[in-house]
Amino acid sequence: MNTLFEKIKQAIKDDFYDVAERQKQANPISLLNQYLRESEAEVKKAAKLIERQKLLRDEFYKEWQHVDKMAEKRKEQGEIALKAGAEDLSEIALREQAEYEERAERLKLAYNNSVNQLEELEYKYREMKLKLKDMHMKRLELMGQENVVLMKNKMNRVLKETEFGIPAENMESVGKLFEREEKKANDEYEISIFDARIQQLAKEMNKQDTGELRDNS
Template sequence: MTNLFTRIKNTIMADLNEALDQKEQKNPIALLNQYLRECELETEKVRKLVERQYSLKEGFTREYHQATQLAEKRKHQADVAKNAGEVELYTFAVQEQAQYEDRAIRLKEALEQASKQLLELEQKYEEMKHKLKDMNIRRLELMGRENISRAQHQINKVLDNSTYSDRSYSRFHEIEAYLDRIEHQVNSSYHRNTIDARIAQLEKEMKKEETAANL
Protein backbone atom coordinates (compact mmCIF):
# COMPACT_ATOMS: atom_id res chain seq x y z
CA MET A 1 0.00 0.00 0.00
CA THR A 2 2.86 2.37 0.89
CA ASN A 3 4.53 1.72 -2.46
CA LEU A 4 1.24 2.49 -4.22
CA PHE A 5 0.89 5.84 -2.44
CA THR A 6 4.52 6.62 -3.23
CA ARG A 7 4.00 5.90 -6.93
CA ILE A 8 0.85 8.05 -6.97
CA LYS A 9 2.70 10.90 -5.23
CA ASN A 10 5.64 10.65 -7.66
CA THR A 11 3.27 10.61 -10.63
CA ILE A 12 1.44 13.71 -9.40
CA MET A 13 4.71 15.55 -8.75
CA ALA A 14 6.02 14.61 -12.18
CA ASP A 15 2.84 15.89 -13.84
CA LEU A 16 3.04 19.10 -11.81
CA ASN A 17 6.68 19.68 -12.71
CA GLU A 18 5.92 19.02 -16.37
CA ALA A 19 3.05 21.53 -16.27
CA LEU A 20 5.32 24.14 -14.68
CA ASP A 21 8.01 23.51 -17.30
CA GLN A 22 5.48 23.96 -20.09
CA LYS A 23 4.16 27.14 -18.48
CA GLU A 24 7.69 28.48 -18.10
CA GLN A 25 8.50 27.80 -21.74
CA LYS A 26 5.27 29.44 -22.87
CA ASN A 27 5.48 32.59 -20.74
CA PRO A 28 8.49 32.75 -18.39
CA ILE A 29 7.80 36.34 -17.30
CA ALA A 30 4.27 35.44 -16.17
CA LEU A 31 5.65 32.58 -14.09
CA LEU A 32 8.28 34.93 -12.65
CA ASN A 33 5.55 37.40 -11.69
CA GLN A 34 3.71 34.60 -9.91
CA TYR A 35 6.84 33.65 -7.96
CA LEU A 36 7.39 37.28 -6.96
CA ARG A 37 3.81 37.60 -5.76
CA GLU A 38 4.37 34.54 -3.58
CA CYS A 39 7.58 36.13 -2.22
CA GLU A 40 5.65 39.32 -1.46
CA LEU A 41 3.09 37.29 0.50
CA GLU A 42 5.84 35.56 2.49
CA THR A 43 7.48 38.93 3.19
CA GLU A 44 4.16 40.31 4.39
CA LYS A 45 3.79 37.33 6.75
CA VAL A 46 7.21 38.08 8.26
CA ARG A 47 6.25 41.76 8.65
CA LYS A 48 3.21 40.72 10.70
CA LEU A 49 5.41 38.43 12.81
CA VAL A 50 7.75 41.36 13.48
CA GLU A 51 4.81 43.49 14.61
CA ARG A 52 3.59 40.68 16.85
CA GLN A 53 7.05 40.27 18.34
CA TYR A 54 7.09 43.99 19.09
CA SER A 55 3.83 43.58 20.97
CA LEU A 56 5.20 40.60 22.90
CA LYS A 57 8.33 42.54 23.84
CA GLU A 58 6.24 45.45 25.07
CA GLY A 59 4.08 43.03 27.07
CA PHE A 60 7.12 41.42 28.72
CA THR A 61 8.52 44.89 29.45
CA ARG A 62 5.32 46.01 31.17
CA GLU A 63 5.08 42.83 33.22
CA TYR A 64 8.77 43.00 34.19
CA HIS A 65 8.52 46.58 35.42
CA GLN A 66 5.32 45.79 37.28
CA ALA A 67 6.86 42.74 39.00
CA THR A 68 9.96 44.74 39.91
CA GLN A 69 7.91 47.57 41.36
CA LEU A 70 5.73 45.19 43.36
CA ALA A 71 8.80 43.38 44.68
CA GLU A 72 10.22 46.72 45.86
CA LYS A 73 6.86 47.62 47.37
CA ARG A 74 6.63 44.32 49.29
CA LYS A 75 10.24 44.72 50.46
CA HIS A 76 9.42 48.11 51.88
CA GLN A 77 6.25 46.76 53.50
CA ALA A 78 8.21 43.86 55.01
CA ASP A 79 10.66 46.33 56.55
CA VAL A 80 7.79 48.35 57.99
CA ALA A 81 6.05 45.26 59.39
CA LYS A 82 9.33 43.99 60.87
CA ASN A 83 10.03 47.27 62.60
CA ALA A 84 6.46 47.31 63.90
CA GLY A 85 6.75 43.77 65.22
CA GLU A 86 3.95 42.52 62.94
CA VAL A 87 5.23 39.01 62.33
CA GLU A 88 2.28 37.82 60.29
CA LEU A 89 2.37 40.86 58.00
CA TYR A 90 6.13 40.60 57.76
CA THR A 91 5.95 36.93 56.73
CA PHE A 92 3.27 37.65 54.12
CA ALA A 93 5.21 40.60 52.68
CA VAL A 94 8.44 38.59 52.46
CA GLN A 95 6.68 35.73 50.67
CA GLU A 96 5.09 38.18 48.24
CA GLN A 97 8.44 39.86 47.69
CA ALA A 98 10.06 36.52 46.85
CA GLN A 99 7.29 35.64 44.38
CA TYR A 100 7.54 38.98 42.63
CA GLU A 101 11.32 38.76 42.48
CA ASP A 102 11.13 35.24 40.99
CA ARG A 103 8.56 36.49 38.49
CA ALA A 104 10.78 39.47 37.63
CA ILE A 105 13.72 37.12 36.97
CA ARG A 106 11.63 34.97 34.62
CA LEU A 107 10.22 38.02 32.89
CA LYS A 108 13.68 39.53 32.46
CA GLU A 109 14.89 36.32 30.79
CA ALA A 110 11.79 36.24 28.59
CA LEU A 111 12.26 39.91 27.72
CA GLU A 112 15.88 39.35 26.75
CA GLN A 113 14.90 36.35 24.64
CA ALA A 114 12.06 38.29 22.98
CA SER A 115 14.41 41.20 22.25
CA LYS A 116 16.95 38.84 20.68
CA GLN A 117 14.28 37.15 18.58
CA LEU A 118 12.90 40.52 17.53
CA LEU A 119 16.32 41.63 16.33
CA GLU A 120 16.73 38.41 14.33
CA LEU A 121 13.26 38.82 12.81
CA GLU A 122 13.96 42.44 11.88
CA GLN A 123 17.21 41.46 10.20
CA LYS A 124 15.50 38.67 8.26
CA TYR A 125 12.65 40.98 7.30
CA GLU A 126 15.03 43.67 6.02
CA GLU A 127 17.00 41.02 4.11
CA MET A 128 13.79 39.71 2.53
CA LYS A 129 12.74 43.24 1.53
CA HIS A 130 16.12 43.86 -0.11
CA LYS A 131 16.01 40.53 -1.94
CA LEU A 132 12.46 41.22 -3.08
CA LYS A 133 13.48 44.66 -4.34
CA ASP A 134 16.49 43.20 -6.17
CA MET A 135 14.31 40.51 -7.76
CA ASN A 136 11.80 43.12 -8.91
CA ILE A 137 14.63 45.11 -10.49
CA ARG A 138 15.90 41.97 -12.21
CA ARG A 139 12.37 41.28 -13.43
CA LEU A 140 12.22 44.75 -14.99
CA GLU A 141 15.60 44.14 -16.63
CA LEU A 142 14.41 40.80 -18.01
CA MET A 143 11.15 42.33 -19.22
CA GLY A 144 13.14 45.05 -20.99
CA ARG A 145 15.39 42.52 -22.71
CA GLU A 146 12.41 40.34 -23.62
CA ASN A 147 10.60 43.34 -25.07
CA ILE A 148 13.62 44.30 -27.17
CA SER A 149 13.96 40.70 -28.33
CA ARG A 150 10.31 40.54 -29.42
CA ALA A 151 10.51 43.94 -31.10
CA GLN A 152 13.66 42.93 -32.95
CA HIS A 153 12.00 39.70 -34.03
CA GLN A 154 9.05 41.62 -35.45
CA ILE A 155 11.37 44.07 -37.20
CA ASN A 156 13.33 41.22 -38.73
CA LYS A 157 10.10 39.60 -39.95
CA VAL A 158 9.09 42.84 -41.64
CA LEU A 159 12.45 43.66 -43.17
CA ASP A 160 13.54 40.15 -44.11
CA ASN A 161 11.34 38.81 -46.93
CA SER A 162 12.67 35.30 -46.45
CA THR A 163 11.19 35.08 -42.96
CA TYR A 164 8.11 37.20 -43.52
CA SER A 165 4.88 35.95 -45.01
CA ASP A 166 4.20 36.65 -48.69
CA ARG A 167 0.90 38.27 -47.84
CA SER A 168 2.41 40.73 -45.39
CA TYR A 169 5.34 41.49 -47.67
CA SER A 170 3.07 42.00 -50.67
CA ARG A 171 1.08 44.45 -48.57
CA PHE A 172 4.18 46.59 -48.21
CA HIS A 173 4.83 46.24 -51.94
CA GLU A 174 1.27 47.42 -52.69
CA ILE A 175 1.72 50.48 -50.49
CA GLU A 176 5.02 51.34 -52.17
CA ALA A 177 3.40 51.00 -55.63
CA TYR A 178 0.49 53.17 -54.49
CA LEU A 179 2.88 55.85 -53.29
CA ASP A 180 4.71 55.68 -56.62
CA ARG A 181 1.42 56.19 -58.48
CA ILE A 182 0.46 59.16 -56.34
CA GLU A 183 3.90 60.70 -56.85
CA HIS A 184 3.63 60.20 -60.61
CA GLN A 185 0.17 61.78 -60.69
CA VAL A 186 1.30 64.77 -58.65
CA ASN A 187 4.37 65.25 -60.83
CA SER A 188 2.34 64.93 -64.04
CA SER A 189 -0.24 67.41 -62.80
CA TYR A 190 2.50 69.82 -61.80
CA HIS A 191 4.24 69.61 -65.17
CA ARG A 192 0.95 69.83 -67.06
CA ASN A 193 -0.16 72.89 -65.17
CA THR A 194 3.26 74.47 -65.61
CA ILE A 195 3.23 73.87 -69.37
CA ASP A 196 -0.33 75.23 -69.72
CA ALA A 197 0.63 78.36 -67.83
CA ARG A 198 3.73 78.94 -69.92
CA ILE A 199 1.92 78.45 -73.24
CA ALA A 200 -0.89 80.77 -72.12
CA GLN A 201 1.70 83.39 -71.24
CA LEU A 202 3.41 82.97 -74.61
CA GLU A 203 0.08 83.37 -76.44
CA LYS A 204 -0.67 86.51 -74.48
CA GLU A 205 2.70 88.02 -75.31
CA MET A 206 2.36 87.12 -79.01
CA LYS A 207 -1.03 88.83 -79.19
CA LYS A 208 0.45 91.96 -77.65
CA GLU A 209 3.21 91.96 -80.26
CA GLU A 210 0.73 91.53 -83.13
CA THR A 211 -1.43 94.35 -81.84
CA ALA A 212 1.57 96.65 -81.52
CA ALA A 213 2.71 95.78 -85.08
CA ASN A 214 -0.70 96.60 -86.58
CA LEU A 215 -0.68 100.03 -84.98
Protein backbone atom coordinates (compact mmCIF):
# COMPACT_ATOMS: atom_id res chain seq x y z
CA MET A 1 0.00 0.00 0.00
CA ASN A 2 2.81 2.38 0.94
CA THR A 3 4.63 1.58 -2.28
CA LEU A 4 1.52 2.26 -4.34
CA PHE A 5 0.91 5.50 -2.48
CA GLU A 6 4.50 6.62 -3.08
CA LYS A 7 4.16 5.83 -6.79
CA ILE A 8 0.97 7.86 -7.03
CA LYS A 9 2.55 10.74 -5.13
CA GLN A 10 5.64 10.64 -7.36
CA ALA A 11 3.49 10.56 -10.51
CA ILE A 12 1.58 13.63 -9.33
CA LYS A 13 4.85 15.38 -8.53
CA ASP A 14 6.27 14.50 -11.97
CA ASP A 15 3.16 15.83 -13.66
CA PHE A 16 3.43 19.04 -11.66
CA TYR A 17 7.06 19.56 -12.60
CA ASP A 18 6.28 18.70 -16.22
CA VAL A 19 3.54 21.35 -16.36
CA ALA A 20 5.77 23.88 -14.59
CA GLU A 21 8.60 23.16 -17.03
CA ARG A 22 6.30 23.57 -20.05
CA GLN A 23 5.05 26.89 -18.69
CA LYS A 24 8.62 27.97 -18.08
CA GLN A 25 9.64 27.01 -21.62
CA ALA A 26 6.67 28.88 -23.03
CA ASN A 27 7.93 32.08 -21.41
CA PRO A 28 9.98 34.06 -23.99
CA ILE A 29 12.34 35.38 -21.30
CA SER A 30 12.95 31.85 -19.98
CA LEU A 31 13.73 30.69 -23.51
CA LEU A 32 16.08 33.63 -24.00
CA ASN A 33 17.79 32.95 -20.65
CA GLN A 34 18.36 29.35 -21.70
CA TYR A 35 19.77 30.48 -25.06
CA LEU A 36 21.98 33.01 -23.27
CA ARG A 37 23.41 30.31 -21.01
CA GLU A 38 24.12 28.10 -24.01
CA SER A 39 25.71 31.01 -25.92
CA GLU A 40 27.87 31.98 -22.93
CA ALA A 41 29.10 28.38 -22.77
CA GLU A 42 29.96 28.51 -26.48
CA VAL A 43 31.83 31.79 -26.00
CA LYS A 44 33.90 30.19 -23.23
CA LYS A 45 34.67 27.25 -25.52
CA ALA A 46 35.74 29.67 -28.25
CA ALA A 47 38.07 31.46 -25.82
CA LYS A 48 39.73 28.14 -24.96
CA LEU A 49 40.10 27.28 -28.65
CA ILE A 50 41.82 30.62 -29.24
CA GLU A 51 44.28 29.92 -26.42
CA ARG A 52 45.02 26.50 -27.90
CA GLN A 53 45.48 28.04 -31.34
CA LYS A 54 47.95 30.57 -29.92
CA LEU A 55 49.96 27.75 -28.35
CA LEU A 56 49.90 25.86 -31.64
CA ARG A 57 51.01 28.97 -33.56
CA ASP A 58 53.88 29.56 -31.14
CA GLU A 59 54.93 25.90 -31.35
CA PHE A 60 54.97 26.01 -35.17
CA TYR A 61 57.03 29.21 -35.08
CA LYS A 62 59.49 27.80 -32.55
CA GLU A 63 59.99 24.57 -34.52
CA TRP A 64 60.25 26.46 -37.82
CA GLN A 65 62.99 28.73 -36.48
CA HIS A 66 64.85 25.76 -35.02
CA VAL A 67 64.74 23.79 -38.30
CA ASP A 68 65.64 26.89 -40.31
CA LYS A 69 68.71 27.42 -38.13
CA MET A 70 69.67 23.74 -38.52
CA ALA A 71 69.44 24.12 -42.32
CA GLU A 72 71.69 27.17 -42.16
CA LYS A 73 74.08 25.29 -39.85
CA ARG A 74 74.30 22.29 -42.22
CA LYS A 75 74.90 24.67 -45.11
CA GLU A 76 77.87 26.24 -43.31
CA GLN A 77 79.18 22.81 -42.28
CA GLY A 78 78.92 21.54 -45.86
CA GLU A 79 80.92 24.52 -47.13
CA ILE A 80 83.59 23.91 -44.48
CA ALA A 81 83.77 20.19 -45.35
CA LEU A 82 83.99 20.98 -49.08
CA LYS A 83 86.83 23.44 -48.54
CA ALA A 84 88.61 20.84 -46.38
CA GLY A 85 88.27 18.24 -49.10
CA ALA A 86 85.97 16.04 -47.05
CA GLU A 87 83.48 15.43 -49.81
CA ASP A 88 81.65 12.64 -47.93
CA LEU A 89 80.95 14.97 -45.01
CA SER A 90 80.01 17.72 -47.42
CA GLU A 91 77.47 15.44 -49.13
CA ILE A 92 75.93 14.47 -45.77
CA ALA A 93 75.73 18.11 -44.75
CA LEU A 94 74.12 19.11 -48.07
CA ARG A 95 71.59 16.24 -47.86
CA GLU A 96 70.57 17.16 -44.32
CA GLN A 97 70.49 20.84 -45.32
CA ALA A 98 67.96 20.00 -48.03
CA GLU A 99 65.86 17.96 -45.58
CA TYR A 100 65.89 20.77 -43.02
CA GLU A 101 65.00 23.33 -45.67
CA GLU A 102 62.06 21.20 -46.79
CA ARG A 103 60.86 20.79 -43.21
CA ALA A 104 61.35 24.49 -42.59
CA GLU A 105 59.20 25.29 -45.62
CA ARG A 106 56.41 23.01 -44.37
CA LEU A 107 56.63 24.47 -40.87
CA LYS A 108 56.58 28.00 -42.27
CA LEU A 109 53.41 27.17 -44.21
CA ALA A 110 51.84 25.57 -41.11
CA TYR A 111 52.78 28.63 -39.07
CA ASN A 112 51.21 31.02 -41.59
CA ASN A 113 48.07 28.88 -41.70
CA SER A 114 47.86 28.89 -37.90
CA VAL A 115 48.19 32.71 -37.90
CA ASN A 116 45.36 33.05 -40.42
CA GLN A 117 43.22 30.56 -38.50
CA LEU A 118 43.87 32.45 -35.28
CA GLU A 119 42.82 35.73 -36.87
CA GLU A 120 39.61 34.10 -38.10
CA LEU A 121 38.90 32.60 -34.68
CA GLU A 122 39.52 35.94 -32.95
CA TYR A 123 37.21 37.68 -35.42
CA LYS A 124 34.45 35.13 -34.80
CA TYR A 125 35.06 35.39 -31.06
CA ARG A 126 34.58 39.16 -31.16
CA GLU A 127 31.37 38.67 -33.16
CA MET A 128 30.11 36.15 -30.62
CA LYS A 129 30.78 38.52 -27.72
CA LEU A 130 29.00 41.37 -29.50
CA LYS A 131 26.07 39.07 -30.25
CA LEU A 132 25.99 38.05 -26.61
CA LYS A 133 25.86 41.70 -25.53
CA ASP A 134 22.99 42.28 -27.96
CA MET A 135 21.16 39.31 -26.47
CA HIS A 136 21.63 40.69 -22.96
CA MET A 137 20.20 44.01 -24.14
CA LYS A 138 17.30 42.17 -25.78
CA ARG A 139 16.70 40.34 -22.51
CA LEU A 140 16.49 43.64 -20.65
CA GLU A 141 14.07 44.99 -23.27
CA LEU A 142 11.87 41.89 -22.94
CA MET A 143 11.92 42.18 -19.16
CA GLY A 144 10.79 45.79 -19.49
CA GLN A 145 8.01 44.76 -21.88
CA GLU A 146 6.98 41.98 -19.49
CA ASN A 147 6.80 44.45 -16.61
CA VAL A 148 4.60 46.77 -18.66
CA VAL A 149 2.27 43.91 -19.67
CA LEU A 150 1.98 42.68 -16.08
CA MET A 151 1.30 46.19 -14.81
CA LYS A 152 -1.31 46.83 -17.50
CA ASN A 153 -3.03 43.55 -16.69
CA LYS A 154 -3.14 44.45 -13.01
CA MET A 155 -4.43 47.93 -13.78
CA ASN A 156 -7.11 46.50 -16.07
CA ARG A 157 -8.24 44.15 -13.32
CA VAL A 158 -8.38 47.04 -10.87
CA LEU A 159 -10.36 49.16 -13.32
CA LYS A 160 -12.76 46.32 -14.11
CA GLU A 161 -13.35 45.24 -10.53
CA THR A 162 -14.71 46.92 -7.37
CA GLU A 163 -13.13 46.68 -3.98
CA PHE A 164 -15.27 43.56 -3.44
CA GLY A 165 -13.76 41.88 -6.48
CA ILE A 166 -16.99 42.16 -8.47
CA PRO A 167 -16.57 42.92 -12.18
CA ALA A 168 -17.76 46.39 -13.13
CA GLU A 169 -20.15 45.04 -15.77
CA ASN A 170 -21.97 43.12 -13.00
CA MET A 171 -22.24 46.12 -10.71
CA GLU A 172 -25.59 47.17 -12.24
CA SER A 173 -27.19 43.80 -11.48
CA VAL A 174 -25.68 43.86 -7.99
CA GLY A 175 -27.07 47.38 -7.49
CA LYS A 176 -30.52 46.22 -8.54
CA LEU A 177 -30.22 43.34 -6.10
CA PHE A 178 -29.42 45.77 -3.31
CA GLU A 179 -32.38 47.95 -4.36
CA ARG A 180 -34.72 44.97 -4.20
CA GLU A 181 -33.41 44.00 -0.80
CA GLU A 182 -33.74 47.57 0.42
CA LYS A 183 -37.35 47.80 -0.89
CA LYS A 184 -38.16 44.47 0.72
CA ALA A 185 -36.78 45.69 4.03
CA ASN A 186 -38.72 48.95 3.76
CA ASP A 187 -41.94 47.07 2.93
CA GLU A 188 -41.43 44.75 5.87
CA TYR A 189 -40.78 47.75 8.11
CA GLU A 190 -43.93 49.53 6.90
CA ILE A 191 -45.98 46.37 7.40
CA SER A 192 -44.63 46.05 10.92
CA ILE A 193 -45.51 49.69 11.65
CA PHE A 194 -48.97 49.19 10.10
CA ASP A 195 -49.61 46.10 12.24
CA ALA A 196 -48.41 47.90 15.36
CA ARG A 197 -50.67 50.90 14.74
CA ILE A 198 -53.72 48.69 14.06
CA GLN A 199 -53.01 46.80 17.26
CA GLN A 200 -52.74 50.09 19.15
CA LEU A 201 -56.00 51.36 17.66
CA ALA A 202 -57.69 48.07 18.57
CA LYS A 203 -56.50 48.40 22.17
CA GLU A 204 -57.72 51.98 22.42
CA MET A 205 -61.11 51.06 20.96
CA ASN A 206 -61.34 48.15 23.37
CA LYS A 207 -60.64 50.45 26.29
CA GLN A 208 -63.33 52.87 25.13
CA ASP A 209 -65.88 50.07 24.77
CA THR A 210 -65.04 48.79 28.26
CA GLY A 211 -65.43 52.29 29.73
CA GLU A 212 -68.79 52.85 28.15
CA LEU A 213 -70.08 49.52 29.48
CA ARG A 214 -69.06 50.52 32.97
CA ASP A 215 -70.77 53.90 32.69
CA ASN A 216 -74.03 52.32 31.52
CA SER A 217 -73.99 49.80 34.33
